[in-house]
Structures are given as structure tokens and as C-alpha cells.
Amino acid sequence: MNNKTISSTAPIIKEEQDQRHLQQATIYRILLAVSFVHLFNDSIQALIPAMFPILKDNMLLSYAQVGWIAxxxxxxSSVIQPVIGYAADRTPRPILLPLGMCCTFAGVFLLAFAGNYALVIFSVILVGFGSAAFHPEGMRVAHMAAGQRKGLSQSIFQVGGNAGQSLGPLLMKWVFIPFGQMGALGFTVIAxxxxxVQTYVAKWYRKMLNEGYTFRKKSAARTIDPARSKSILTATIILVFLVFVRSWYGASIGGYYAFYLMKNYGMTIDDAQIYIFMYLAAGAVGTFFGGPLADRFGRRNLILLxxxxTVPFALALPFVNQAFALVLLVISGFILLSSFSVTVIYxxxxxxxxxxxxxxxxxxxAFGLGGIGSVVIGELIDRIGITTVFVACGFLPLLGLLALLLPGDKKLEEWAAE
Incomplete structure (x- = not known):
């Protein structure tokens, strides 16, 4: 190799070394910061279904109208996320992190004073937009701060969100039952x-970008095999559908099971919320352990399992007494949501x-499509009754058998490495 060749390749080698340096370190303070914001964001989202019984009584809403709020x-919060994520992959926008939370702040503030159904819907939309702005860029920050520990970073990031979701029932018990709708005003402090925190994270994010961090490996242009492209598209459709089904079943528990407990067991609102909390808290624990379990048993296998x-527990749930129902909820929450972070990594x-x-x-x-499930479930409850609907929902996790059609881990790793 002559001196000219060495001279021309040196900057490339230096750039690759710089990239490796930037991407190898795991920045735990940023991971924890973005996870806590995920907790803040999702706990604020969780307050909306937690308010359903209050809003239903205050405004004399039907179950279908409750479903439309969800x-x-x-x-x-969900359907526009791919658009924001696509734009962020082309041009990163750290400013979206604090701006999204500002939108959430406005939505929560208005929700506390909403005196009619239309204003409730508008307030909820603002909270949704704030969440949509946070998640794609938050995911990119978690990936950036992970270094070589991508699985761990996903678990830390996602467990923050699921922990926030699990707080919804406690918010109902400790905030909305004593203070009513005005209790939402306290969440402006969280926002x-x-x-x-988002301002701090955004500054670090911008600094990393300025130092040359990139999410894409530079490589020569290549033509992807059409058969592989078709397989990837098929796997994507199956994966989105599975998350949709998981979200639909989760919507039935998170949004309506408290009503089921109140109707069939004569439970009070605050006692019913403890059941929902236990389900969601078990799901947060399952999310954290899902990554290590997938490392041991395989990503596709974990998604399938x-x-x-969850099927036997979901099918039995409508037919057991209230003590055993709590046990089934905890077990099914842990199992079902153990694949939460794994589907993202996949x-x-x-x-x-x-x-x-x-x-x-x-x-x-996929979660936005799950929101359609909330509307459908609400309509069905109005038409055929809440017990019949929960018996039918027990069959939803059976659709997880479609995971057998996903490429195995070995094939997936081959594709990712090329």
C-alpha cells in the first residue's frame, strides 16, 4: 500500500474508530433519565383510563363514549408515531423531547377543568400528541445511550413506561376518588x-449528534434479495398484528375490568382499581425479565409463549371467585407483557x-390499532353485556400462534448482520 492510499484511508479509519467509541459506552444516567420520563409520560396517559368511572358518572356517558375517549x-399517541419516527430517522429533532412534554402539560391542565365531553376529547388529544412526540425520539436516545447493551437498554426504557401505566389504578384510588376530576391538576407537576428532565436529555442528545454519532452504518449500496424483502414485510405484518392483539386484550383489562368487578362482585371502585394495578405491575415486572428470558429461550419463542x-388464565378469569381472579391477573400480566420489549428488539x-x-x-x-379495540369492546358491552364480552376476550391471546410464522432467531441475526 502506498503513502497516498494510506493517507486517503486514514480519515475513514479514524471516523470508524470514533463511531465505535461513541457507541460502546453505556450511559446509565441518560438511560435512567429517559426511563423516568417514560414513567412520567405513561403515568399521565394512565390517568385517563383511571378517570373513566369518574367521567362516566359526571357526564352520564355510555360505555361506547368511554371507548371513544380511549x-x-x-x-x-400512537398512529402518528411512525411518521414522527420516520422523520426523526432522517433528521433527528432533540427539541421534540421537551416540546412533547409541554403538550402533555397543556392537555392535563385542560382535562382538570373540562366541563363537557368535547373538551375532554380535546384534552386527551393533546396528551396523545405529547406522547407521540416522546416515544420515537425517546427510543432513539435509549438506543444511543445503550452502547453495546441494547437488550438491557430496552428493558430499562420500557419498564419505565409499563411502571407508569401500572400507576393508573392507584391514581384512581388515591387521587380521583378523593378529589374527583380536579385531581388531574396535580399531574401538571409531573409534566x-x-x-x-427532557431538556437535560435533549442537550445530551444534541451534543452526541454534534460529535458525530449516527444510527446508520455506512456501507456500499446493495440490492436486497426480493424474497428476503417479502419475508421481512410478512414478519412485520405478523409482529404488528400480535402487538395489536396484545394491546386489545390489555385494553379490555385496563379499561373495563374494573366495571366487571364492580358489577359481578359488588366491589367498590377503589378496591377494583387494586386488581388492575396488580395486573399492570406484574406486566412491568414481566417486561423487565422478558429480555433475559428471550436471550435464553429465543425472541420468537418468548413472543409465542x-x-x-396467557390463554388458560384469560379463559378462566370470568369464571373464578374474586380472590382467585387476582391470582390469575398477576400471572397473566407477567406472562403477556414479558414480550413487550422483545417485540421492539425483534x-x-x-x-x-x-x-x-x-x-x-x-x-x-400497533397500540393505536389497539385503541380501536377499546371502542369495539365498549360497543359490545353496551349491546351484549360485560360478562359475555370478557368470556370472548379470553380467546384473543390464542392468536399468538401466528408467532410460529415469524423467522427464527438464527435467521433474524443473519439478516441483521448483513
């Missing part, structure tokens, strides 16, 4: 704290480098 939240393994391996788009697709669009 739909407004999910459709705005304000989120703005402060998390869905199919999708990231299908589309390496497109972190924001994948986040929007899996944690966004």
Missing part, C-alpha cells in the same frame, strides 16, 4: 418535572438503523 388517546401461555433487528420508525410502528401504530 380511542382518541390511542389514535393520537413540569418531565419538561426539565407470552401470548399462548423489529429493530428486522430494520437495523431505523430506530425511530420501528418505535413508532411497534409501540405506536
Amino acid at each position: 380511542f382518541a388517546l390511542n389514535i393520537t 413540569a418535572a418531565g419538561i426539565a 407470552s401470548m399462548v401461555g 423489529a429493530q433487528m428486522l430494520y437495523p438503523g431505523n430506530i425511530g420508525t420501528v418505535s413508532g410502528l411497534i409501540t405506536g401504530l
Whole structure:
């Protein structure tokens, strides 16, 4: 190799070394910061279904109208996420992190004073937009701060969100029962704290970008085999559908099971919320352990087992006494949501480098479609009764058998490595 060749390749080698240095360190303070904001964001989202019994009584709403509130939240917080994620993958926008939380602040403030159904819907839409702005960029920050520990970073990031979701029932018990709708005003403090943390994270994010961090590996242009492209598209459709089904079943528990407990067991609102909390808290624990379990048993296997393994508990749930129902809820919550972070990692391996788009697709669009499930469930409860609906919902996790059609881990790793 002559001196000219050495001279021309030196900057490339230096750039690759710099990239490796930037991407190898695991920045725990940023991971924890973005996880806490995920907790803030999702706990604020969780307050909306927690308010359903209060709103239903205050405004004399039907179950279908309650479902439309859930739909407004999910459709705005989720369906536009792939669009934001796609844009962020092309042009990162750290400013969206604090701006999104500002939107959430405005939505929560208005919700506390909403005196009619239309204003409730508008307030919920603002909260949804704030969440949509946070998730794709938050996912990219978690990926950036992970270094070589991508699985751990996903578990830390996602457990923050699921822990926030699990707080919804406690919010009902400790905030909305004693203070009513005005209790939402207290969550402006959480939103304000989120703005402060997001500003700190956004500054670090911008600094990393300025130092040359990139999510995409530079490589020569290549043509992807059409057969593989078709297989990746098929796997993506199956994965989104599975997350949709998981979200639909989760919507039945999180949004309506408290009503079921009150009707069939004569439970009070605050006691019923403890059951929902235990289900969601078990799901948060399952999310944390899902990554290590997938490392041991395989990502596809974990996705399959998390869905199919929930079936016997979901089918038995409407037919047991209230003490055993709590046991079934805890077990099914842990099993079902153990695949939460795994589905995201699986999708990231299908589309390496497109972190924001994948986040929007899996944690966004699929959950937005799950919001449609809330509307359908509400309509069905009005028409055929809540008991019949919960018996039918018990069959939903059976659709997890479609995970057998997903490519195995070995094939997935081959695709991601090329």
C-alpha cells in the first residue's frame, strides 16, 4: 500500500474508530433519565383510563363514549408515531423531547377543568400528541445511550413506561376518588418535572449528534434479495398484528375490568382499581425479565409463549371467585407483557438503523390499532353485556400462534448482520 492510499484511508479509519467509541459506552444516567420520563409520560396517559368511572358518572356517558375517549388517546399517541419516527430517522429533532412534554402539560391542565365531553376529547388529544412526540425520539436516545447493551437498554426504557401505566389504578384510588376530576391538576407537576428532565436529555442528545454519532452504518449500496424483502414485510405484518392483539386484550383489562368487578362482585371502585394495578405491575415486572428470558429461550419463542401461555388464565378469569381472579391477573400480566420489549428488539433487528420508525410502528401504530379495540369492546358491552364480552376476550391471546410464522432467531441475526 502506498503513502497516498494510506493517507486517503486514514480519515475513514479514524471516523470508524470514533463511531465505535461513541457507541460502546453505556450511559446509565441518560438511560435512567429517559426511563423516568417514560414513567412520567405513561403515568399521565394512565390517568385517563383511571378517570373513566369518574367521567362516566359526571357526564352520564355510555360505555361506547368511554371507548371513544380511549380511542382518541390511542389514535393520537400512537398512529402518528411512525411518521414522527420516520422523520426523526432522517433528521433527528432533540427539541421534540421537551416540546412533547409541554403538550402533555397543556392537555392535563385542560382535562382538570373540562366541563363537557368535547373538551375532554380535546384534552386527551393533546396528551396523545405529547406522547407521540416522546416515544420515537425517546427510543432513539435509549438506543444511543445503550452502547453495546441494547437488550438491557430496552428493558430499562420500557419498564419505565409499563411502571407508569401500572400507576393508573392507584391514581384512581388515591387521587380521583378523593378529589374527583380536579385531581388531574396535580399531574401538571409531573409534566413540569418531565419538561426539565427532557431538556437535560435533549442537550445530551444534541451534543452526541454534534460529535458525530449516527444510527446508520455506512456501507456500499446493495440490492436486497426480493424474497428476503417479502419475508421481512410478512414478519412485520405478523409482529404488528400480535402487538395489536396484545394491546386489545390489555385494553379490555385496563379499561373495563374494573366495571366487571364492580358489577359481578359488588366491589367498590377503589378496591377494583387494586386488581388492575396488580395486573399492570406484574406486566412491568414481566417486561423487565422478558429480555433475559428471550436471550435464553429465543425472541420468537418468548413472543409465542407470552401470548399462548396467557390463554388458560384469560379463559378462566370470568369464571373464578374474586380472590382467585387476582391470582390469575398477576400471572397473566407477567406472562403477556414479558414480550413487550422483545417485540421492539425483534423489529429493530428486522430494520437495523431505523430506530425511530420501528418505535413508532411497534409501540405506536400497533397500540393505536389497539385503541380501536377499546371502542369495539365498549360497543359490545353496551349491546351484549360485560360478562359475555370478557368470556370472548379470553380467546384473543390464542392468536399468538401466528408467532410460529415469524423467522427464527438464527435467521433474524443473519439478516441483521448483513
